[in-house]
Amino acid sequence: MNIPGFQIERRLGRSGGAELYLASQTHPYKRVALAVARRGTAEAPEALRELERHPALKSDFRHPNILHVHRAGAHGEWFYLAMEYIEGGDLRENLAWGMSLERLVNAFCDLCGALDHACGKGLAHGRISAANILFRSPSEVVLAGYCSVDPGERDRQLPPGGVSAANHREDVFDLAQTFYQALTGEAAHDALRTDANGQANAPAALPGHLKMLQPVLDQALAEDPNRRFQSGAAFREALEAVARSGGLAELSIKTAAVSSGEIRTVGEAAGLSSREPIRDERGAYRRSVGFPRWLLAAGLATALVGGGVYLVERQSWRLVAFMAQIGLAEDPNVQSAWVAAQALREDPVQSLAVLVAGYRRVLELDATHSQATQAIASLADQWRQDIVQALAQNDLGSAEAKLNEMTVVFPDDYSLMDLGRQISNRRAADTLLASTRSLLRSQGMSRIPAATVAIQAYQEIVRLAPGHTAALAELAALAEHYAELAREAAGQGDVDGAIVYLERAATADSGLPILEAVREEIQQASRARSAIQELLQQAGAQRARGLLVHPPGGNAAELYHRVLATAPDNGIALQGLNEVTSQLLNKATQMFEGGDLGAVERLLDQASAAGIEAAALLEIQTRLDQEIEALATISQKLAEAGRLLAQGFITEPQEHNAVAVLRDVQRLDPGNARADELLGQAAARLAEVAQEAFAAGLPEPARHYLDLALTVTPDQGEWRSLRESWQ
Structure with missing residues (x-):
C-alpha cells in the first residue's frame, strides 16, 4: 500500500473499520497515526467530499482533550486519515503502569469537557472505551475516535437529524461505564446490584476505599436514563465534588502484577503476617489500591495472587505498637529497619522498588530519619545517571528498563518525562x-x-x-x-x-x-x-x-x-x-x-x-505557542474561578478569590463570555447574601455585601435602588 505524502513505518493495530499505521508525513515532516480503509467501487466522489468536510477537520473543533486530526483524503482504492500520534499509551496501559486515583478522576473530568465540546460542534462519539482514551503526558488525556474513514462510523457520529440530547447522554453514560471498569475491572452491566424488588438497577457496591464515588456512579449508571447525568458538565461537577473532599491522591490503581520479591519486601515492611490474604470474589481483574505512595512504588503493597485484590493500609507507629501488643506484628525498630534497608542495597540484583521500599519503611517508623531520606534521593540520582549513561552508549533497552523502574517508584517525578522523551x-x-x-x-x-x-x-x-x-x-x-x-x-x-x-x-x-x-x-x-x-x-x-x-x-x-x-x-x-x-x-x-x-x-x-x-518561523511559532498557552491559561482560570465560586470564595481572601481570577481572565481575553457569566453569578450571590443579612437584621453586613455586588456589576439599577433604601 502506498499513500502519497506518507511513509508507513509499521502497523499499530485496527480501529473501527480501518487499519492503523505509524507513518511519517514527508512534507513537512511529522510522525502521524494513519488510518486507512478500502473504499468500495460503488462509492461516489461525494464520499470523499463528505470526509474532507467532516467537522473534526475544522479548526474550531480543536480541543485540548480531543485527538487532533490533521488531514483526510483518498488515493486509489483507499480512504485515509492522518491524525496526531500519541505515545503515552491508552487507559488500559496507564492503569497497568499505575495511576493515582486523583489522576484518574482528573482525566475523566477533562473527558467530560471534551464530550460537551464535541456535542456543541454537532458530533457524537458512540463507542467510548478504554482503547480510545489516550495520554499525551501523565496529566494530559485525549479522546480519540471522533473522525473515521469508515462511512458507517461517520453516519453514527453525524446522525441525519443532528446530535440529540439522547445521543449526548449516551456518550456520557458510556464514559461512566468506562470509569467504573477502570475502578473495578468489571463491565458495569456485568456487576449490577438489585433493589428491594429484585430488579438490577445499579452497579455493584464499590470496595470500601472507593465508597466516596458510589453516589456518583449510582447516578451516572442508573437504569432510568432520566436519572443519569444529562451532560458531561454535570458528571464532571459530581466528580470534582468528590475530588475536593480530599484523600484521592493517597489512593492508587495498578493492574499489572508485581514480583514476589517486591510483595515479600513490602509485606515485611508493613508488618503483615504470612497468613493467606482474603481474596476478592470478583478475582479475574488485578486491581491494587493503597494509601501511601511507597506502597505503589514497591508493587503497591498488593499481593496479586490468583487475580485477587489486596489492600494494605499505612500503619502509624501507634497502630504498629498496638498490633505488637496483641501479637499481630513485630514491634517496630528503626535500627533494624535501617540495617535491613542497607543490606538490600548491597545486593546488586535488587530492584529500585525493593530498595526504596526498605528506606521508606524506615521513614514510616521515623519520619525525621535524614539518612533514609538521603538514601532515597541518592538512589534516584544513581538511577538517573544510569539512564543518561545508557543513552550515551545507545543502550536504549537498559535506559528504558531503568526509566520504567523509576516511573513506578516515583510516579509524581515529572522530570522523568524528559528522560522518557529522550528515549522515545x-x-x-x-x-x-x-x-x-x-x-x-x-x-x-x-x-x-x-x-x-x-x-x-x-x-x-x-x-x-x-x-x-x-x-x-x-x-x-x-x-x-x-x-x-x-x-x-x-x-x-x-x-x-x-x-x-x-x-x-x-x-x-x-x-x-x-x-x-x-x-x-x-x-x-x-x-x-x-x-x-x-x-x-x-x-x-x-x-x-x-x-x-x-x-x-x-x-x-x-x-x-x-x-x-x-x-x-x-x-x-x-x-x-x-x-x-x-x-x-x-x-x-x-x-x-x-x-x-x-x-x-x-x-x-x-x-x-x-x-x-x-527567525521569522520562530517569531510565528512563539506567538502561536503563546496563543495556545493563553487559551489553556484562560480555560484553567475559568475552571479555578468556578471552583472558588462554588466554594463561596467570591471576593475573599483578597489575594485569591473568584472575582480576582475572573478579572485576570478578562485582562487576558477581553469580552470572554464565560468570565462575564461567572462574574454575574458572583455578583448575584453577593446580592443574595446582602438581602439575607438585611432580612436577618444585620444592616451593616447587608450594605457591605451589596456594595461588593455593585462593585462587580455596577450597572444593576435594581440593586442601587435597594442600596439607597437601606441608608
Missing part, C-alpha cells in the same frame, strides 16, 4: 534512520524526490538526537553527491539542472567547502544569467499573486532560494525573500487576530517547507 526520540530517530536508508537503497541517491525526503528525515533525526553521528555523516554524503551532480550539469550546460542539484546539496550541508567552487562554475555557465532572470521573474509574479510559500516547488520563497543557491549575493533575490518574509508575518498577524490558529499552523508548516528564515 532516540527510538524514533533509529526507526527513521532505518526507513531513510531503505528509501535511498530502493530509490537511489540521485532521485531528487527521494533525496529531498531523506534530507528532511536526516535533519529530523539530528533534531531528535543531537549529534547523531550516522545521520550527520549521511547528510554530508548526500551533500557531496549532489554537489558533484551540480558540477557535472554545469559542465554540460544544464544550468537549470545544476541549480536544482546545488540547492539539494546546500540544503543537506550548507557548509560543505566544495559548494563555493560549484557555484562559481554555475555562474560561469553561459545560461546562468538567463536562468536566474527567469526565476526572479517567476518569483515576482508569484509574490504578486500572493503565492508566498504555496504551492510546494513553485512558490515565491522557493524560487528566490533557487536563485540564491547559485548566486548567494543576488540583491534582488535577497530583497525579494525579505519581502516574502515580511508579507508572511503580516499574514500570520491577521490570522492571529482572527483567532484561526489552525490556519497559522498550516502557514507555519508551508513556510518551513519553503525555507523561510528561522
